[in-house]
Amino acid sequence: MTGSQPSKTSGVTRCLAQFLVDSRFTDIPREVRHEARRSLHNWVGCAVGGSRDPAVATALAAVREYSGPPQASVLGRGDRLDIMTAALVNGIGSHVDDFDDTQQRRIIIHPAGPVVAAILALAEHRGAGGEEFLHALILGVEVECRVANAVYPYYDVGWMTTSTAGVLGAAAAAGRLLRLDATQMTWALGIAVTQAAGLRVHPGTMTKSFNVGSAAQRGLLAALLAAGNFTASEQGIEGTHGFAEVMGDNPRLSVVTEGLGETYEISYNTYKAYPCGMVLFPIIDGCIQLREKNELDPGQIERIDLQVNPLVLDLTGEMSPRDGLEAKFSFNHAVAAAFTCGAVGVSQFIDAFVQNPKIAALRARVTVRADPSTERDAAAIAVVTKDGRTLSVRIEHCHGSLAHPLSDGDLDAKFRGLVKETLTEDETEALIRLCWSVDSVDDAGMLARATVPADAA
């Protein structure tokens, strides 16, 4: 681990804080704003869909009696909590289906989660115009992606960067809505780094999603304390015993500040086509294509051989998932689901489906070979049938990747699927319109209230 860098990068926390305070919405290119709307749209759908998950109900039941006044909505539900508790619960809900966004220019991060969970609750309570709300979202994502890419190696050692860097993004975005001055913003970032936490030891449990909600809650707390002049180091990122030195592995501090305001990290955000890790997408794409093209019935399959990026095994090597949450981390479950159903959605990760003996039998027919030359959004799949045929396909860029992104229409369709058990059609279409036009509304908080079905409000 290395400490401070050359003088040109000393003071990166201050430099970043100054940018956050000075940035103007009118400086941000039109296409960046549109990508921010897409990020928001995707996040809202995920959070409403996830609000039906037991992780949300369990967290809510555990913390409700300690919550403050009813300041902010739990998305998709009638409950109202204080803003920090709402940020926690909504952050959990937005990630629990593993259907959220992914930015992987360098390190993998799900950027909207901590940021939107924090600022949407804040906007609902304090009020925020749609333009400043979308602006804060863009800035929060900028901070977390830059910090993650500066501090962590290409493939990180076990930190869940959505949480460890996300807390800085949430603090920055909330701090912007709270109109912190530059010194207060350095404190907000300082209080954020001292709360930077989140381990990848929890796949298949509720705590994986807790990491996202917790980053939102802690980042919001950082901004609120800083707004009240609670002091912190002004060199939280680069200082001795600071974020980069302690949590980094050969950090490159210049990445935090170089070209700030020239490019925007949110431009590189992508949205999941399937509710699981993006590393599984090329496999799922390929299996669905093979099934459709060859009218394959799972009973005809002798063996399925995969050639994949090594990350697939690192992230989704759970070969014998016992329930839906574990199945999210099982590449062979993704294969079995795709061949059995011809589609992979939330239904393919419910416990009963995962525990079905026919699915388990098909999972057992999958073999895998990790190949470093296969890109993350690519895969090769070969099926050997019981009658001796070999059918194969190669996916170069999976659906949901930067090269083959979900269209705005795809996002709408995904959204409708996610919220269909929660909202009426009219409520759904109104909410979709609101996501696409958020920066033209006077009160961004209405977005949160619009996720609550009329009969639960």
Add this chain to the structure above:
Amino acid sequence: MTGSQPSKTSGVTRCLAQFLVDSRFTDIPREVRHEARRSLHNWVGCAVGGSRDPAVATALAAVREYSGPPQASVLGRGDRLDIMTAALVNGIGSHVDDFDDTQQRRIIIHPAGPVVAAILALAEHRGAGGEEFLHALILGVEVECRVANAVYPYYDVGWMTTSTAGVLGAAAAAGRLLRLDATQMTWALGIAVTQAAGLRVHPGTMTKSFNVGSAAQRGLLAALLAAGNFTASEQGIEGTHGFAEVMGDNPRLSVVTEGLGETYEISYNTYKAYPCGMVLFPIIDGCIQLREKNELDPGQIERIDLQVNPLVLDLTGEMSPRDGLEAKFSFNHAVAAAFTCGAVGVSQFIDAFVQNPKIAALRARVTVRADPSTERDAAAIAVVTKDGRTLSVRIEHCHGSLAHPLSDGDLDAKFRGLVKETLTEDETEALIRLCWSVDSVDDAGMLARATVPADAA
């Protein structure tokens, strides 16, 4: 960083959780229980004293409007907050004067802070007998010290272990009071490790104390979630991408579990004689002795030469402190204060004293030499007077060290000094009696209420 250890240490999280559930108060030796009372007593005095610090008022003002129902007291004040917010604020108050406890068998940690802040709020709200309360305190300290010593190197890299390990101690102690079963306890520890955070980048700012309060708050949240069956990894400490692998530097997992229930970490706790880092104590002892023995007036001093353990410079090398908080990390300020006042208490760390030009002039007359052969609780001081004399003293074990601890009477005197501006004499003596007899009361929560002056209640 190394990952999992041999099979005998696999499952240390489960093993630790089982111990926490099975431990009986009657198994704990009498002298260990007494040390726990001393730890509690010292902590309560610090928290009441610290409640007058701006850090507490600032945090309280920032978070009050988001707090839940009035479930627990802010010590020394009339405010009542939900238990997690109370834990945060009381944890801040207990550390802000740097007058709390120190355990340094291996790594330096202030063990009572996160644990007592969490369980006292919980006891006040849910009710807890004095015996189970003291028992939970002992177990919480056991967890945090063992985990810190297992995972961190002798001198850690920048983590504030009071926070990063303290969150596990708080979760364990709160989990015990909540009567978690063994599986729930593994989840509580798992939710704790994923919140393990706290950087040493903040000396001289309010966020240094925030780290302690935050660990209490986060640990309490972990226990409450686990009590509601919010799931987490059951290998949070030893698992792949878990606490030891990610945050450790050559972790020795056997240290977590070996000899559990045979020795108790709280036995090695020590209590500060002066409100600053313990590394300054031998210097302060020596300066006070030289001043008294030689009836030295600061005006007579030409130069003061120190020979100290290298940690003195690492931890307290701030040569030109600008305010009271920075002066806590200034070895030459400690010297100037001791020679000027003949005593070092909270008054010697107020801003006006630190900014006094006479004190600054005396600070400038101090030189230092780091000597690895000088123990942490030792120092040599030599004063050269303007009339050419050299007066010297060597301290082998400073007051407040394990070899020369504060007596029970010293703790009472320290307590009286800390609370004198907050409580009446009658209130003070009643509170002292309560600390010494906590395990015989039916309701440990009364301890918190007894810290609130009658006119603020």
